[in-house]
Amino acid sequence: MVLTPVLIFVVFLIIYATFFRKRGRFWECLSQLPKPPAYPIIGNLFEVMRTPEQMFVHDRKRGLQYYPLYHLDVLGVGSANILNPEDMEVVLTDMKQNTKSIIYEFLHSWLGTGLLTSAGSKWQSRRKILTPAFHFNILQEFVTIFTEETKRLVDELEKDSDKPYIDVVVPITQFTLMSIGETAMGINFNSYMNDKDGYKKSIYDIGRLLTYRAPRPWIYNDAVYSLTSNSREEKRVVKTLHQFTNDVITKRKSNFSSASYSERKRLAMLDLLLKYRAEGANIDDEGIREEVDTFMFEGHDTTSMAICFALMLLANHKDVQDEIYNEIKEVLGEDAPSYSNLHELKYLERCLKESLRLYPSVPFISRVSGSEVKTKTGYTIPNDCMINLQIYDMHHNPNVFPDPEKFDPDRFLPENIQKRHPFAYIPFSAGSRNCIGQKFAMLEMKTAICGILKKFILEPVDTPKDIVFITDLVLRPKGSIKVKFVPRH
Numbered sequence: 001m002v003l004t005p006v007l008i009f010v011v012f013l014i015i016y017a018t019f020f021r022k023r024g025r026f027w028e029c030l031s032q033l034p035k036p037p038a039y040p041i042i043g044n045l046f047e048v049m050r051t052p053e054q055m056f057v058h059d060r061k062r063g064l065q066y067y068p069l070y071h072l073d074v075l076g077v078g079s080a081n082i083l084n085p086e087d088m089e090v091v092l093t094d095m096k097q098n099t100k101s102i103i104y105e106f107l108h109s110w111l112g113t114g115l116l117t118s119a120g121s122k123w124q125s126r127r128k129i130l131t132p133a134f135h136f137n138i139l140q141e142f143v144t145i146f147t148e149e150t151k152r153l154v155d156e157l158e159k160d161s162d163k164p165y166i167d168v169v170v171p172i173t174q175f176t177l178m179s180i181g182e183t184a185m186g187i188n189f190n191s192y193m194n195d196k197d198g199y200k201k202s203i204y205d206i207g208r209l210l211t212y213r214a215p216r217p218w219i220y221n222d223a224v225y226s227l228t229s230n231s232r233e234e235k236r237v238v239k240t241l242h243q244f245t246n247d248v249i250t251k252r253k254s255n256f257s258s259a260s261y262s263e264r265k266r267l268a269m270l271d272l273l274l275k276y277r278a279e280g281a282n283i284d285d286e287g288i289r290e291e292v293d294t295f296m297f298e299g300h301d302t303t304s305m306a307i308c309f310a311l312m313l314l315a316n317h318k319d320v321q322d323e324i325y326n327e328i329k330e331v332l333g334e335d336a337p338s339y340s341n342l343h344e345l346k347y348l349e350r351c352l353k354e355s356l357r358l359y360p361s362v363p364f365i366s367r368v369s370g371s372e373v374k375t376k377t378g379y380t381i382p383n384d385c386m387i388n389l390q391i392y393d394m395h396h397n398p399n400v401f402p403d404p405e406k407f408d409p410d411r412f413l414p415e416n417i418q419k420r421h422p423f424a425y426i427p428f429s430a431g432s433r434n435c436i437g438q439k440f441a442m443l444e445m446k447t448a449i450c451g452i453l454k455k456f457i458l459e460p461v462d463t464p465k466d467i468v469f470i471t472d473l474v475l476r477p478k479g480s481i482k483v484k485f486v487p488r489h
């Protein structure tokens with residue numbers, strides 16, 4: 001009895017792999033790239049059919065073994081995986097390789113085609129509209145908000161400082177969510193929004209659903225996917241996510257008056273979009289929701305994980321922590337952080353950069369080639385091929401960063417940066433589709449670390465070796481990240 005559905009499924013996979021497999025030039029080029037051993041028809045299916053935890057470990061092993069690049073064939077779906085700086089540069093600086101791969105289409109039910117997921121002229125026009133929302137005049141004002149939110153965060157941490165440890169993921173995610181709300185959206189979530197926890201849980205749920213779908217080409221087709229229980233769950237999750245962001249927009253709209261905004265030279269993200277909408281520019285209500293969803297997610301989950309890993313590293317490197325503390329005392333004294341004094345914290349900056357090397361919040365990004373790509377390593381990636389840029393693997397490769405697992409902030413001394421390929425370190429990606437929020441992120445991270453280190457000495461509980469990762473939308477631990485917070489006297 002059980003055998004019948006299994007048999008039908010296997011026949012379906014064989015038909016799928018036979019009919020949907022690209023032919024001719026595509027495989028002629030792609031099969032020249034190194035590849036892990038594969039089976040007939042299903043190719044490397046067993047490479048990717050793993051739990052999120054196994055997938056993370058296995059992908060890293062493959063990344064080390066197949067440097068500088070490799071290809072996979074999963075049921076006839078081919079991908080080129082790039083691990084080296086030279087070829088990262090080739091792809092990231094070529095406008096023809098600017099379109100995101102099919103994996104991002106799985107985000108459309110949630111993010112629509114906002115800045116992260118859109119392509120072509122829509123992406124260009126959105127990028128143009130949104131770039132001024134991250135102008136340095138605006139960022140200067142945001143530092144005050146980051147400082148207020150850091151005070152709230154420190155108060156929360158203080159309440160639990162008598163405990164043996166704090167799982168930093170919880171309070172730090174709360175901090176970054178509040179910060180993106182107050183800055184880009186102009187909304188204080190504390191006073192307005194009730195279902196922050198529902199929103200945070202739904203982000204984890206959507207990540208799990210996407211990570212399940214990405215390695216399974218037979219559910220790429222939307223009509224086929226809609227028959228699955230995951231699709232039904234996704235609809236429920238997306239409803240919760242949209243409820244939250246629609247609420248944000250409604251709240252901000254009720255405070256919005258285009259007259260009062262015309263007096264201000266520069267507007268933060270949501271106000272800017274509402275102003276454009278009121279003036280009849282090329283963005284409708286759906287477009288605004290796409291961007292609010294995109295920035296709410298990209299603007300809090302990435303920085304949250306980055307701060308959590310940085311805290312864990314500092315707890316494990318007391319000497320580095322002490323040096324940052326001395327720098328903070330020297331540069332800030334008793335003053336609050338400002339845009340300019342945060343820039344003077346050069347040692348802290350090197351530590352955060354090194355932390356993002358070891359723990360890049362976005363471990364890989366993916367494109368679809370818009371033409372054949374001649375790699376610097378001597379291969380040709382065919383047109384219309386998924387190209388995965390494996391940022392995490394490159395940052396951890398000994399050919400690119402000697403002794404890669406060592407936390408060494410001096411890698412970011414100017415003289416050492418000069419010795420490396422400019423695309424060796426790309427936590428914020430690079431080229432025209434780089435992270436629009438990278439300055440925002442660095443300021444937020446610096447403000448949080450300053451506030452925390454002024455109040456606490458961090459002691460290790462989890463070490464880097466204890467962290468078990470899962471494959472997800474961002475670099476995430478399977479469980480918690482534990483740090484002990486000892487109040488300074």
Ligand code: HEM
Nearest residue numbers: 115116298299302303306361362365428429435436437441
């Ligand atoms: C440590 C924090 C962050 C990291 C490591 C990070 C990393 C990245 C990376 C690697 C990309 C390229 C994605 C791709 O090509 O698929 C990206 C794009 C993007 N990021 Fe960030 N990000 C961070 C923080 C932020 C923040 C704070 C915001 C908003 C306030 C933001 C908004 C975006 C958006 C909208 C895009 C899409 C840009 C485009 O395609 O034009 N990110 N980010």
